[in-house]
Amino acid sequence: MNDQALLVLPELNDPERSASRAAFKSIPFPNTRNEEWRFTSLRPLWNQSFEHISGDETKAAALIADLDLAETAGRRIVFLNGQFDATLTDLSDLPQGVSVRPLAASDAALIGQADSFESDYFASLNSGYFQSGILIHISKSVVSSDPIAIYHVVTDAQALALPRVLYIGEMFSELSLVEVFTGIEDATYLHVPFTEVILKDEARVHHFRVQKEGNAGLHVNRTASVLGRGADLQSFTISVGARVFRNDIRVALDGEAAHATIDGLVLVHENQLSDTHSILDHRKPNCTSHQLHKCIVDGVGTSVFNGKIFVRQIAQKTDSYQANHNLQLSHHGMVYTKPQLEIFADDVKCSHGATIGQIDDEQLFYLRSRGLSDQQTRYLLTFGFAAQIVNALPVGSLRDRLTHEVDQFTRKRFEIEPA
Amino acid sequence: MLIIKNLHASVEGVEILRGIDLNIKAGEVHAVMGPNGSGKSTLSKVIAGHPAYEVTQGDILFNGQSILEMEPDERARLGVFLAFQYPVEIPGVTNAMMLRQAYNGIRRENGEEELDPLEFDDYLTEKCKLVEMDSALVDRNVNEGFSGGEKKRNEILQMAVLNPKLAMLDETDSGLDIDALKVVSHGINKIRGIDKAILLVTHYQRILNYITPDFVHVLVKGRIVKSGGKELALQLEDEGYDTLLEAAGV
Numbered sequence: 001m002n003d004q005a006l007l008v009l010p011e012l013n014d015p016e017r018s019a020s021r022a023a024f025k026s027i028p029f030p031n032t033r034n035e036e037w038r039f040t041s042l043r044p045l046w047n048q049s050f051e052h053i054s055g056d057e058t059k060a061a062a063l064i065a066d067l068d069l070a071e072t073a074g075r076r077i078v079f080l081n082g083q084f085d086a087t088l089t090d091l092s093d094l095p096q097g098v099s100v101r102p103l104a105a106s107d108a109a110l111i112g113q114a115d116s117f118e119s120d121y122f123a124s125l126n127s128g129y130f131q132s133g134i135l136i137h138i139s140k141s142v143v144s145s146d147p148i149a150i151y152h153v154v155t156d157a158q159a160l161a162l163p164r165v166l167y168i169g170e171m172f173s174e175l176s177l178v179e180v181f182t183g184i185e186d187a188t189y190l191h192v193p194f195t196e197v198i199l200k201d202e203a204r205v206h207h208f209r210v211q212k213e214g215n216a217g218l219h220v221n222r223t224a225s226v227l228g229r230g231a232d233l234q235s236f237t238i239s240v241g242a243r244v245f246r247n248d249i250r251v252a253l254d255g256e257a258a259h260a261t262i263d264g265l266v267l268v269h270e271n272q273l274s275d276t277h278s279i280l281d282h283r284k285p286n287c288t289s290h291q292l293h294k295c296i297v298d299g300v301g302t303s304v305f306n307g308k309i310f311v312r313q314i315a316q317k318t319d320s321y322q323a324n325h326n327l328q329l330s331h332h333g334m335v336y337t338k339p340q341l342e343i344f345a346d347d348v349k350c351s352h353g354a355t356i357g358q359i360d361d362e363q364l365f366y367l368r369s370r371g372l373s374d375q376q377t378r379y380l381l382t383f384g385f386a387a388q389i390v391n392a393l394p395v396g397s398l399r400d401r402l403t404h405e406v407d408q409f410t411r412k413r414f415e416i417e418p419a
Numbered sequence: 420m421l422i423i424k425n426l427h428a429s430v431e432g433v434e435i436l437r438g439i440d441l442n443i444k445a446g447e448v449h450a451v452m453g454p455n456g457s458g459k460s461t462l463s464k465v466i467a468g469h470p471a472y473e474v475t476q477g478d479i480l481f482n483g484q485s486i487l488e489m490e491p492d493e494r495a496r497l498g499v500f501l502a503f504q505y506p507v508e509i510p511g512v513t514n515a516m517m518l519r520q521a522y523n524g525i526r527r528e529n530g531e532e533e534l535d536p537l538e539f540d541d542y543l544t545e546k547c548k549l550v551e552m553d554s555a556l557v558d559r560n561v562n563e564g565f566s567g568g569e570k571k572r573n574e575i576l577q578m579a580v581l582n583p584k585l586a587m588l589d590e591t592d593s594g595l596d597i598d599a600l601k602v603v604s605h606g607i608n609k610i611r612g613i614d615k616a617i618l619l620v621t622h623y624q625r626i627l628n629y630i631t632p633d634f635v636h637v638l639v640k641g642r643i644v645k646s647g648g649k650e651l652a653l654q655l656e657d658e659g660y661d662t663l664l665e666a667a668g669v
Contacts, residue, residue, distance in 0.1 A: 365470065366506070368495070384510050384511025385510070387511035391511070
């Protein structure tokens with residue numbers, strides 16, 4: 001067999017995670033004959049060997065500095081090559097009522113609670129073998145506007161990084177969590193993070209995820225959330241880096257009147273592949289969900305979107321919105337989009353739509369008639385397509401940073417000089 | 420300033436303009452009127468360089484130079500402006516951002532120094548006052564969520580900012596209530612000047628109560644069938660287009 005990655009895994013014998021390891025061993029390495037991986041070839045992983053490697057803190061610090069978010073000073077957690085890094089972590093300014101601590105063997109019962117979904121190769125890899133994990137806990141009624149950042153950094157070629165995060169928001173709590181995934185350029189590594197978010201009744205979290213892996217990095221993640229009654233998940237993911245990015249989002253709306261927003265922005269160029277597979281599971285009545293997922297595809301890049309929405313029979317009065325808009329800038333880019341609704345209740349409102357298109361001719365003429373050149377106009381329209389999502393982000397430094405990211409990406413596409 | 424000679428233009432193989440001759444000098448205001456489907460809007464779009472229209476015969480000279488082969492943005496930088504009948508919404512791009520880039524492009528073309536964002540802000544605020552537009556609108560995305568009247572006013576703001584030599588207004592009056600019409604007309608009159616020419620495309624005479632034209636042309640089935648002074652517009656308002664259509668034998 002050579003159509004799979006060669007993972008060098010430690011011999012573990014703790015009983016708590018043995019079931020996950022057994023599951024992992026029973027699941028074959030995904031290939032494109034598997035419906036869930038039909039358009040996402042993992043060929044760049046084939047015959048590559050990956051193992052746990054201790055990271056380089058100097059390189060990591062530089063990568064973090066490049067994505068510095070001023071509002072998160074004193075509230076930064078760092079995973080280096082999948083391992084919690086106490087030196088780079090700085091929790092000197094945690095809000096009262098917020099605690100952060102490593103996950104211990106005794107936490108086994110907490111792990112996996114949010115992930116009531118079918119496991120796959122990578123999810124069970126993380127669950128069975130994660131190197132270290134942390135628990136972020138927000139006490140009841142604690143509301144803080146100071147965001148916490150988690151930097152997941154990889155500094156070595158052939159590293160296998162398996163970090164684990166568990167977020168528990170007690171009743172009426174509210175917090176912003178920024179997860180940044182980054183790594184060195186020109187190095188093939190495998191980053192498989194797994195984040196669980198548990199929101200108790202009326203809890204709210206803003207969960208921002210920035211994927212800016214190195215250009216040869218391979219990233220497969222799972223984020224699983226479970227929402228109690230009236231809970232509110234505001235999730236936003238931007239994908240700009242990595243050779244292959246697979247983003248598995250799972251949300252269970254498990255209490256009445258819960259709400260989930262899972263918006264996304266994907267920028268791919270050259271031979272990048274970015275794949276978002278999401279499941280929004282409406283399990284209780286009166287819940288609402290919103291998913292606006294936008295992709296810009298250039299070069300021979302590939303964008304894959306599969307958005308499943310389940311509305312169970314009991315989940316009456318569900319109101320769900322899903323849209324996937326793809327802007328193609330090149331002739332050779334590929335876009336695969338598959339909205340997928342499975343509705344078993346009979347009194348619901350679900351709208352969904354997907355578009356794949358080029359830049360609009362009337363918009364093009366309108367701006368050109370104002371004296372903007374063809375290139376400038378295409379740049380502005382492409383920027384605007386992406387900015388629409390980024391502009392809505394509430395954390396200032398993150399919004400500025402991502403606006404800059406989008407601006408750089410679009411300028412490069414149209415050979416416009418940096419501002 | 421603008422000389423149109425025997426202009427024929429078609430879209431998707433259908434001929435819309437069938438031989439237009441028009442001569443507009445600096446300082447003049449020309450109104451082009453005509454029934455629906457006569458080619459009024461097409462004329463302004465062809466002059467602005469809309470790629471959907473193919474010019475099959477004739478020529479358009481702007482300050483002595485043929486602009487037929489020029490891209491729309493080249494024409495705009497020379498000083499040709501079109502206020503759209505249906506202004507286009509541009510999500511994610513603010514008015515201020517678009518206008519600064521456009522205005523600086525024109526300045527570069529004229530060998531002038533570009534304005535930095537702060538200087539441009541001042542310039543833009545001044546122009547907002549001129550067209551009586553709430554300056555909060557400039558930080559909103561271009562035309563996105565604007566009311567019909569705001570969109571039209573935004574076209575006039577853009578015109579004021581870009582300061583064109585030839586301003587074409589394609590049914591800028593349609594869909595406006597009387598107050599908005601007064602504001603828009605007022606803005607156009609402020610921009611009027613001896614070095615500028617204005618081409619007003621309109622279906623109704625109403626806007627001509629506020630902007631007095633030097634010439635009125637009646638366009639029917641892609642040809643100018645009658646030209647005259649401002650009294651021609653009043654005659655049309657009274658008699659409708661039918662008498663003219665009969666007289667023109669169409």
